[in-house]
Amino acid sequence: MLSVQSVDYSYGPVKALREVSLTVGPGEIVSLLGANGAGKTTLLSVISGLLAPARGQVLLGGQVLSGRKTSLVVEAGLVQVPEGRQVFGPLSVEENLQLGAYCRRGRQHRQQVSRDFEQVYHLFPPLARRRRQPAGTLSGGEQQMVAMGRALMAAPKVLLLDEPSLGLAPLVTREIFDIIKKLPEQGCSVLLVEQNALGALSVAHRGYVLTNGSIRFSGSAAEILGDRQLREAFLGPERFEGSTGNKP
């Protein structure tokens, strides 16, 4: 489905990504792990079309998306939920969700979009109660739900989640991860970028470990969790499932 092939990216002389390849299959949740500064967010920006790779390409269902406008990438079905949620604070929850469906603004989508509104409110019950409230006045967990709901309104085939647990309390983090687990049933694969590695691996099928801009390891969630060296070097022995995953 999503296929990233040998992508390179540099910020001036600094190589941020080197020969990065990964795939996300239909119905899969794939976790991308790595320390702060490993290049995770850069990789997501390349996948979303915010940055053009120096080399390599990004494909979705065989269609080349790298180097194309973000609006086309979104229309193709690749949607990112950015780090730090980035909801449109002064706009209501409903307006935020409506903007998520911006790529489906044609008349022919109207029925499906209104069905998807109900679907999102079903998936995130707190949002249904706060439809008319400005999104900026919601709690961190609820804002994360707005950000995810907004992205789901674009009817993505693959959802890219950048640090969804960032700054959230353990209980709320659990709630968000539980919802992520349900996404494949909705026909949406997930690429989950997390510093909270144990939390991410508890919902992911597979994972990649990114260090200094290269994929160092890939395997099933159990394999990564079972590798003592990986645990200590990249995931950190002090991290436990449901920890807040705050950046230092």
Add this chain to the structure above:
Amino acid sequence: MSGWEQLSQYVMSGLTTGSIYALAALGFCLIYNATHIVNFAQGDFISLGGLMMYTLLGAAGLPALLALPLAVAVVAGLGVMLEALAIRRAKSRDLTVLIFITVAASALFRGVFKEIWGKQALAVPPLSPDVPLRFLGATLTPQNLWILAITLAAIAVLIYFFNHTLTGRAVRAVAINPKAAALMGIDTRRMVRLSFALAGGLGALAGAIITPITTASYHVGVMMGLKGFAAAVLGGYGNFLGAIVGGLTLGLLESLGAGALSSAYKDVIAFVVLLLVLFIRPRGLLGRGEEARV
């Protein structure tokens, strides 16, 4: 004339000029919200609006119903050109550089207008025949009422556009968080271009309705543009409601100040009050400062 009638007269004339300042201030806000630059060519949009009306109504003899939308469309096009040919193509993304590009564009526009329309003041026919009316003790021309009505209509259209249409919300989303908007598939460049078109259209509207009173010339909008800028600052820069309140307040202050003291001091009074307000509330009357970080 009784005191009441005089007061009424000053208020009506203050609201008339205030409407023009409000329209200009809205233009400044639109472009600021989309790009964070101050567009010093906003005043030239006003000038061109008036000059187009002079040509279309007077020389070409078109009916006002046709001339007004045509003038608005031409200036909206100039706004889009300013963005596409100068702002977008600038090598630098430094805001100071971009603001200076608008200063340069303003000088260029004035030069071109002077070449085409000359230096003299040009009489623009009013939208309907000039029969003085009495209203709440004030003597008004129909043009005063046109200005108030058209300004109100423009504000109503903007409110509808920004609160009830998807494109309007997309423009707001780009202003709030351009990166998140791009990630939703919103074409941010298109929204910026649309903001310039709207700012041009609002400027044209202001120029088209005020020049039957002031006459049109190649630089008639410059001072009005500056007052519009002051009004936007007074209301809280970037805040739409603030722009309207700021514009009307500034217009009323000028008019009442001129009445109470002398019309020689009208600009001074307005700007002194502006300074006082900014000493007490640096964010302006309705400014909320930075949008809450989320």
